[in-house]
Amino acid sequence: MSSHQPTRSRRTTERKGDVRERAILDTCEALLAEKGYEAMTVGDIAQGAGITRGALYFYFGSKQEVVTALVARTVEHLWERSRAAARTDEPREAIAAAMRRTVELWTEHGLVMRTAIDLSLTVPEIGELWSRTADAFTTAITAVLERAGVQPGTEPDQASPMARALCWMIERSFYHASQQSREDLRKASSTCEHIWKVSAGLTA
Amino acid sequence: MSSHQPTRSRRTTERKGDVRERAILDTCEALLAEKGYEAMTVGDIAQGAGITRGALYFYFGSKQEVVTALVARTVEHLWERSRAAARTDEPREAIAAAMRRTVELWTEHGLVMRTAIDLSLTVPEIGELWSRTADAFTTAITAVLERAGVQPGTEPDQASPMARALCWMIERSFYHASQQSREDLRKASSTCEHIWKVSAGLTA
DNA sequence: ATAAAAATCTACGTAGTGTAGAGTTTGAGT
DNA sequence: ACTCAAACTCTACACTACGTAGATTTTTAT
Numbered sequence: 001m002s003s004h005q006p007t008r009s010r011r012t013t014e015r016k017g018d019v020r021e022r023a024i025l026d027t028c029e030a031l032l033a034e035k036g037y038e039a040m041t042v043g044d045i046a047q048g049a050g051i052t053r054g055a056l057y058f059y060f061g062s063k064q065e066v067v068t069a070l071v072a073r074t075v076e077h078l079w080e081r082s083r084a085a086a087r088t089d090e091p092r093e094a095i096a097a098a099m100r101r102t103v104e105l106w107t108e109h110g111l112v113m114r115t116a117i118d119l120s121l122t123v124p125e126i127g128e129l130w131s132r133t134a135d136a137f138t139t140a141i142t143a144v145l146e147r148a149g150v151q152p153g154t155e156p157d158q159a160s161p162m163a164r165a166l167c168w169m170i171e172r173s174f175y176h177a178s179q180q181s182r183e184d185l186r187k188a189s190s191t192c193e194h195i196w197k198v199s200a201g202l203t204a
Numbered sequence: 205m206s207s208h209q210p211t212r213s214r215r216t217t218e219r220k221g222d223v224r225e226r227a228i229l230d231t232c233e234a235l236l237a238e239k240g241y242e243a244m245t246v247g248d249i250a251q252g253a254g255i256t257r258g259a260l261y262f263y264f265g266s267k268q269e270v271v272t273a274l275v276a277r278t279v280e281h282l283w284e285r286s287r288a289a290a291r292t293d294e295p296r297e298a299i300a301a302a303m304r305r306t307v308e309l310w311t312e313h314g315l316v317m318r319t320a321i322d323l324s325l326t327v328p329e330i331g332e333l334w335s336r337t338a339d340a341f342t343t344a345i346t347a348v349l350e351r352a353g354v355q356p357g358t359e360p361d362q363a364s365p366m367a368r369a370l371c372w373m374i375e376r377s378f379y380h381a382s383q384q385s386r387e388d389l390r391k392a393s394s395t396c397e398h399i400w401k402v403s404a405g406l407t408a
Numbered sequence: 409a410t411a412a413a414a415a416t417c418t419a420c421g422t423a424g425t426g427t428a429g430a431g432t433t434t435g436a437g438t
Numbered sequence: 439a440c441t442c443a444a445a446c447t448c449t450a451c452a453c454t455a456c457g458t459a460g461a462t463t464t465t466t467a468t
Contacts, residue, residue: 016465017415038326041455055416057457118325121318122242156394165395168380169373176372190360191369195403203407220434221445245424259447261426 021059023049025070033111037067037118067115068125074112075129078105082136091148092202098140099193102170103185110178117175138167141196148200166196225263227253229274237315241271241322271319272329278316279333282309286340295352296406302344303397306374307389314382321379342371345400352404370400 027048031040042063046056060066081101088094106113120127141163142152151158170192177188197203231252235244246267250260264270285305292298310317324331345367346356355362374396381392401407 015414020415036326042457043455051415052417053456054418054458058415062457063455114325118322121322122240156391157398161391161395162399165373165377165392165399168376169369172372172376173369187360187365188369191365194361195366195369195399199399199402219445224446246426247424255446256448257425258427258449262446266426267424 017059020049020051021069024056024059024066025073028066028070029112032067032070032115037115042066064119064123064125067119068123068129071112071116071119071126071129074109075116075133077109078133079136081105082140089147091144091200092197094144094147095193095196095200095202098144099189099196102174103189106174106178106185107182110174114175114178117171134167134171137170138163141166145200148202150200162199166192166199169195221263224253224255225273228260228263228270229277232270232274233316236271236274236319241319246270268323268327268329271323272327272333275316275320275323275330275333278313279320279337281313282337283340285309286344293351295348295404296401298348298351299397299400299404299406302348303393303400306378307393310378310382310389311386314378318379318382321375338371338375341374342367345370349404352406354404366403370396370403373399 024045028040028045031044031048034040035044040063042056043053045063045066046053049056056066060069081104088097116126116130120130138160142159145159145163146152150162152160154160173188173192174185177184228249232244232249235248235252238244239248244267246260247257249267249270250257253260260270264273285308292301320330320334324334342364346363349363349367350356354366356364358364377392377396378389381388
């Protein structure tokens with residue numbers, strides 16, 4: 001190997017470690033699905049990634065760090081997807097679009113998102129990541145509510161606090177539904193959408 | 205000691221173990237507040253209760269069993285309180301009353317309730333207990349919605365699923381608020397109450 | 409070709425869990 | 439008052455999983 005890469009080789013061929021790192025995170029995600037966080041041991045992850053425990057500690061300082069990295073990777077994904085969010089003006093359509101996107105996110109990344117929520121309390125780093133994500137969603141919801149005519153402000157019946165509550169409702173509903181079937185996810189989505197609309201005053 | 209207790213002594217003086225058991229649960233609750241579930245070791249609990257680790261394992265088979273018992277004890281409390289629930293017919297007042305009660309519950313037992321939620325996934329027994337509790341709340345909310353004129357049924361915009369979503373909203377909102385201040389709890393309560401009313405069609 | 413950096417390994421120290429089995433206290437029946 | 443079983447408590451141990459140390463091999467850059 002080693003094509004010496006004429007000029008554009010500021011970044012040489014991908015480090016071997018980068019591949020391993022990805023392998024570790026992938027294995028971690030798989031094991032998380034298979035046996036859950038507690039039952040999953042550092043040895044398991046290493047074995048799955050084709051290295052020994054000792055080698056794994058070269059990449060990550062602890063089991064928690066591995067999972068944190070996995071969450072970070074996924075959340076990164078969410079943010080990118082969110083940035084490409086529809087810029088619909090019609091509130092009714094904006095809400096429907098948002099819920100469609102949320103269903104997608106949870107079908108694709110439900111496992112990691114559930115893990116993030118579960119570990120938010122015990123792993124501060126993850127708590128921080130998830131808290132940021134929730135804030136982003138809350139902000140988005142607030143905007144829609146205001147555009148639909150809800151009073152802006154921080155009083156209990158004004159946009160901000162309402163958005164926060166709706167965000168928690170969505171989080172929890174999807175958290176549970178995504179453990180069941182894809183069908184449950186769809187139903188939960190419809191219900192949340194309905195409550196969101198009603199809360200926005202779009203009662204018709 | 206040992207007054208021989210003429211006739212009514214079918215149940216002799218409280219077993220020493222009963223006292224210990226209570227001491228263990230009390231200590232567990234205190235430690236949970238102080239250092240959290242993960243950091244709290246079985247040795248800590250035993251020490252706090254004035255016995256050795258070995259002795260503790262006479263009462264409970266594991267750390268998880270201790271916490272499960274604690275949750276059970278608390279949930280028991282909730283149920284009793286719930287049975288004594290106001291039987292108001294006027295929906296608006298029923299909602300207000302329910303939220304008042306919920307605030308009480310979370311101010312008094314927030315810590316254990318949060319723990320129950322956190323461990324629901326990893327400790328099946330606790331998951332079961334909490335799931336029952338949530339069901340009870342959902343049923344109550346459903347009743348109020350229906351009395352307020354919401355269509356009964358299981359379609360996404362009918363009473364049952366809506367009640368479930370509202371239940372999750374309340375759970376999550378209080379979960380977070382109870383980690384902050386009593387004031388936040390009050391605010392969260394107002395917001396949830398408002399959304400609940402609007403969802404019930406009590407928009408005036 | 410060589411030396412630094414990157415990656416990997418084996419071996420060890422530690423903490424916390426749960427179990428075994430022996431010892432002590434309590435109390436109900438005689 | 440005596441006794442025996444149940445209730446209770448202890449010390450000691452085995453096991454698992456984590457994280458660290460330090461030696462060793464592989465890659466990569468010059």
